[in-house]
Amino acid sequence: MSKLRVAVLGAKGRIGAEAVRAVEAAEDLELVAALSRGDELEALVATGTQVVVELTTPASVMGNLDFCVRHGIHAVVGTTGWTDERLAQLNTSLAASPETGVLIAPNFSIGAVLTMKFAEVAAPYFESVEVVELHHPNKVDAPSGTATRTAQLIAAARARAGSAPQPDATATALDGARGANVDGVPVHAVRLRGLLAHQEVLLGGEGETLTIRHDSLHHSSFMPGILLGVRRVVTTPGLTFGLEHFLDLG
Numbered sequence: 001m002s003k004l005r006v007a008v009l010g011a012k013g014r015i016g017a018e019a020v021r022a023v024e025a026a027e028d029l030e031l032v033a034a035l036s037r038g039d040e041l042e043a044l045v046a047t048g049t050q051v052v053v054e055l056t057t058p059a060s061v062m063g064n065l066d067f068c069v070r071h072g073i074h075a076v077v078g079t080t081g082w083t084d085e086r087l088a089q090l091n092t093s094l095a096a097s098p099e100t101g102v103l104i105a106p107n108f109s110i111g112a113v114l115t116m117k118f119a120e121v122a123a124p125y126f127e128s129v130e131v132v133e134l135h136h137p138n139k140v141d142a143p144s145g146t147a148t149r150t151a152q153l154i155a156a157a158r159a160r161a162g163s164a165p166q167p168d169a170t171a172t173a174l175d176g177a178r179g180a181n182v183d184g185v186p187v188h189a190v191r192l193r194g195l196l197a198h199q200e201v202l203l204g205g206e207g208e209t210l211t212i213r214h215d216s217l218h219h220s221s222f223m224p225g226i227l228l229g230v231r232r233v234v235t236t237p238g239l240t241f242g243l244e245h246f247l248d249l250g
Ligand SMILES: NC(=O)c1ccc[n+]([C@@H]2O[C@H](COP(=O)([O-])OP(=O)(O)OC[C@H]3O[C@@H](n4cnc5c(N)ncnc54)[C@H](O)[C@@H]3O)[C@@H](O)[C@H]2O)c1
Pocket: 009, 010, 011, 012, 013, 014, 015, 016, 035, 036, 037, 038, 039, 055, 056, 057, 058, 060, 064, 077, 078, 079, 080, 081, 105, 106, 107, 108, 109, 145, 222
């Protein structure tokens, strides 16, 4: 069987460099391009790239995806910075290229995907829910894509269950002291040398708390999810948001 022809964008970045090694090591995949900032995207066409792994920056991702979708190249996207407006723009591009698949995964690690799932399940059973994400200090966006998605899933689960607004008597606060408000869920971002990617979901009810914590200790934690995405996106046209759609989580 012929190998899938894969390119990595952001190939010299922290996660991109790890993705290059993972694709090279996969027997069913062939790394045909490893592009960095300033490299011509035409190389994707010249190399017959079938799937791009997009691991660049929020400032670059939209232009890169526009090129890929226009050329019928599938994409697996780990880059953050997704808003409703950006997703709508991407869906418009995909409508003109209906056979192309794009997977956007706020987090490729299985533990983080499960954290989001567990938080969604638990959220309606507690009065209070807050998210704390902790990352390395070179990260350019806050809160993390994972924390934003986690908060959105929590908020949607609570809305479906008819949960009351969270109790919070704060009357005065320094700017930022209560975190960012993502659909009514406070999200706090820590940037600390020595960390990679970590998240806690804190849930509180009368007389009890539950903490769901996940730690990515190495970029290798994201690789099985990226490889799964590459293999599945070629047969999944349109936009898929979240790796959980490619996992059988029940
Ligand atoms: N979804 C996940 O599981 C996951 C995991 C880790 C990181 N991320 C995200 O991936 C992105 C990259 O993270 P990082 O820590 O590797 O950052 P990084 O800064 O180390 O790497 C980004 C790389 O992309 C390059 N780049 C920028 N514009 C480019 C372009 N137009 N074409 C090609 N390369 C370009 C930069 O020069 C840099 O080398 C961030 O948005 C981060 O949040 C996602």
